[in-house]
Structure formats: structure tokens, C-alpha cells
Amino acid sequence: MIPFLDLKAINAQYRSELVDACTRVIDSGWYINGSELTSFEQNFADYCGTKHTIGVANGLDALTLTLRAWKLLGKLKKGDEVIVPSNTYIASILAISANELTPILVEPDIDTYNLSPELTAAAVTSKTKAILPVHLYGRLADMPSLLQIAKQHDLLVLEDAAQAHGASLNHQKAGSFGDAAGFSFYPGKNLGALGDAGAITTDDDELAETLKALRNYGSHEKYKNLFQGVNSRLDEIQAAMLNAKLGFLETEIARRREVATMYLQQINNDAIVLPLSATENHVWHVFVVRCERRDDLQKYLADQGIQTLIHYPIPPHKQSAYQQWNQDSYPVSEMIHDQVLSLPIGPTITDEQVAAMIRACNNFS
Numbered sequence: 001m002i003p004f005l006d007l008k009a010i011n012a013q014y015r016s017e018l019v020d021a022c023t024r025v026i027d028s029g030w031y032i033n034g035s036e037l038t039s040f041e042q043n044f045a046d047y048c049g050t051k052h053t054i055g056v057a058n059g060l061d062a063l064t065l066t067l068r069a070w071k072l073l074g075k076l077k078k079g080d081e082v083i084v085p086s087n088t089y090i091a092s093i094l095a096i097s098a099n100e101l102t103p104i105l106v107e108p109d110i111d112t113y114n115l116s117p118e119l120t121a122a123a124v125t126s127k128t129k130a131i132l133p134v135h136l137y138g139r140l141a142d143m144p145s146l147l148q149i150a151k152q153h154d155l156l157v158l159e160d161a162a163q164a165h166g167a168s169l170n171h172q173k174a175g176s177f178g179d180a181a182g183f184s185f186y187p188g189k190n191l192g193a194l195g196d197a198g199a200i201t202t203d204d205d206e207l208a209e210t211l212k213a214l215r216n217y218g219s220h221e222k223y224k225n226l227f228q229g230v231n232s233r234l235d236e237i238q239a240a241m242l243n244a245k246l247g248f249l250e251t252e253i254a255r256r257r258e259v260a261t262m263y264l265q266q267i268n269n270d271a272i273v274l275p276l277s278a279t280e281n282h283v284w285h286v287f288v289v290r291c292e293r294r295d296d297l298q299k300y301l302a303d304q305g306i307q308t309l310i311h312y313p314i315p316p317h318k319q320s321a322y323q324q325w326n327q328d329s330y331p332v333s334e335m336i337h338d339q340v341l342s343l344p345i346g347p348t349i350t351d352e353q354v355a356a357m358i359r360a361c362n363n364f365s
């Protein structure tokens with residue numbers, strides 16, 4: 001049996017560090033907004049190369065609260081258009097509509113699965129106020145081109161970096177390109193907590209201060225409320241888990257790249273379209289192939305005890321949650337959702353399992 005991602009094995013590697021971190025929090029008597037959070041925020045900001053990290057309860061809140069903060073700061077208003085890839089995970093879009101902003105779905109580039117800069121430029125109108133690029137599957141979006149478009153039209157850029165901790169371009173890391181970025185530390189992400197957690201990275205002092213208030217009832221100072229905030233805090237136990245795991249992230253990414261390289265070099269089957277190789281800056285959150293007979297391939301692999309997943313089976317514009325788009329056509333996105341399959345990849349997959357995966361893929365007909 002080859003599991004898609006063995007979370008138990010991943011965390012078992014750090015069992016003693018995690019138990020120590022947890023014990024430290026239990027014994028401290030301080031469980032919310034304490035030194036574990038402050039230290040993780042500093043460590044993660046240093047890792048990403050940003051001035052600030054603001055911990056929140058999850059990745060969706062990281063995106064939603066950033067857009068909300070921009071509204072409070074007068075940078076966005078109800079009805080403004082935000083460009084977002086049509087093939088993203090639903091959370092990127094939920095963050096926009098939750099703020100009564102208008103999501104404008106733009107098709108991705110079929111080779112990178114990331115927002116097409118050409119189509120982004122073409123989608124800009126007088127109402128466009130922000131771009132929300134997603135570093136999907138762990139591959140950095142084309143930030144130089146997107147930032148240029150943003151500069152030209154005076155648009156805010158919010159990176160959805162939930163799948164791309166550590167992805168980089170010329171040593172600059174995901175989360176440090178835009179005006180702000182949202183990260184998720186959902187357990188299955190490349191840097192995963194042992195529960196829910198998320199964060200925003202930014203260099204903007206005013207945004208950071210606003211977000212720190214927003215996540216805590218809109219309060220900067222106890223019992224003083226500047227905004228109608230929410231409760232979206234990254235608790236001390238999860239911050240301690242993340243502090244313990246952050247130091248191993250680069251090693252884990254290196255192993256993911258090793259596995260991706262083996263797949264890229266050794267899977268050789270006309271029926272399977274491999275991802276573009278970019279192993280040096282891609283963090284391979286998932287290894288996504290395309291196959292016209294995707295459901296057959298998934299069943300064939302399952303019959304051999306190989307677990308695969310689909311990221312994602314239904315495009316956002318076909319979801320009941322967004323009925324207003326159900327009749328619209330996004331052919332690239334639709335093809336992606338019909339054909340993609342994510343193969344097992346992760347820091348604990350063994351060379352034997354990788355070899356078995358490659359054999360299985362090469363024998364599919």
C-alpha cells in the first residue's frame with residue numbers, strides 16, 4: 001500500500017520535538033497570544049524574508065482578513081473586482097466574495113496551472129483593484145509578470161501561498177512578492193500544524209497592525225475595540241508545533257524535489273502528461289499529472305494499492321456555491337479538472353515506493 005501522504009509518519013519523525021514543545025506550552029499556563037506565537041511569527045517572517053508574519057486561525061482567514069483589512073484601510077471597497085485563477089481551490093474565491101468584492105475568474109496557463117499573465121492583463125477593467133495569484137501545487141506563479149501588470153494598473157497583490165511555503169524565484173520566497181500573502185498550516189500542507197492554523201506575511205506596518213487587531217475582536221488594547229473584528233487566533237500549542245517543524249521544512253522540500261525528479265525522469269508513458277520540470281524552486285506540495293483516461297488511471301493505481309487524489313474534481317464555476325457562474329465556460333479549467341491526478345509525494349515516501357509508482361505508471365495502458 002502506498003499512501004498519498006502519510007501524516008502520521010511525517011509527524012512521527014519529530015515526535016520528541018513535538019512532545020517537548022507541547023509540554024512547554026502545557027507547563028507555561030499561557031495558551032493564547034503568548035511567546036510561542038510571537039516567536040513563530042518572527043521565525044516565519046525571517047524564513048519568508050518579510051517584515052511581518054501575523055498568525056491567524058487558518059488559511060482561509062488569512063486571505064479573508066487581509067482583504068477585509070484593505071477595506072478598512074480604504075484600499076478596497078464593496079464591488080471592486082479581484083482577479084483570481086479559475087482553477088484554484090475554493091478558499092481563494094470564498095475570501096473575495098466574503099468581503100463583497102467581485103471575483104473575476106481568469107484561466108490558468110495549461111503548462112504551469114498558474115494564472116496566465118496575458119489573460120490577467122486582458123481581464124483588467126476600471127473596477128479591478130487587486131490580483132490574487134495562487135502558487136498552485138507548490139509552483140510559484142509568474143510573479144514578475146503579474147507584479148508588472150499590478151504596477152501598471154495600481155492593483156494590490158495578495159498571494160495565496162497556502163501550497164507554496166518555501167517556493168522561490170532567484171532566492172526570493174513565496175509570500176514576499178505581493179503586498180501581502182496568505183499561508184495555511186493545515187496538517188496536509190508542506191508546513192503543517194497538528195490542527196488548523198494560518199498566517200499572513202507582509203512588509204506593510206499598517207496592514208500588520210490592522211490584522212493583529214482584526215484577528216482579536218478588532219482590539220489592539222484589551223477592552224478597546226477599533227474594528228468589528230473576529231476571533232481568529234493561532235493558539236500557542238499550534239504555534240509551538242509549527243516552531244518545532246519549521247526547522248525541518250527545507251529538508252522536507254529537498255526530499256520532495258528528489259522524488260519529483262525521479263518521477264519526471266522515469267515516468268514515460270504517452271498517456272500521462274507530466275508537470276513542467278522546475279525542480280529548483282518548485283516545492284511540490286502535490287505532483288500532478290494529466291491523463292485523458294484519468295478515472296481509469298486512478299482505478300488502475302488503486303487496484304495496486306496506490307492512493308491518489310484529484311486536485312480538484314469540480315471547478316469553482318461549476319460549484320453550487322457559485323450558481324451565477326454555472327453556465328459559464330472556462331475550457332482550460334474544465335479540462336484540468338477532468339484530467340488531473342495527484343500522485344503520492346512527500347517527505348517520508350521511500351525510494352522503493354517511488355520505484356513501484358514509476359513501474360505502475362509506465363505499465364498503464
Ligand SMILES: *Cc1c(COP(=O)(O)O)cnc(C)c1O
Binds near residue numbers: 061183185198
Ligand atoms: C489549503 C488552502 C487554503 C485554505 O487553507 P485552510 O487553512 O484550509 O483554511 C487556501 N488556498 C489554497 C490554495 C489552499 O490550498
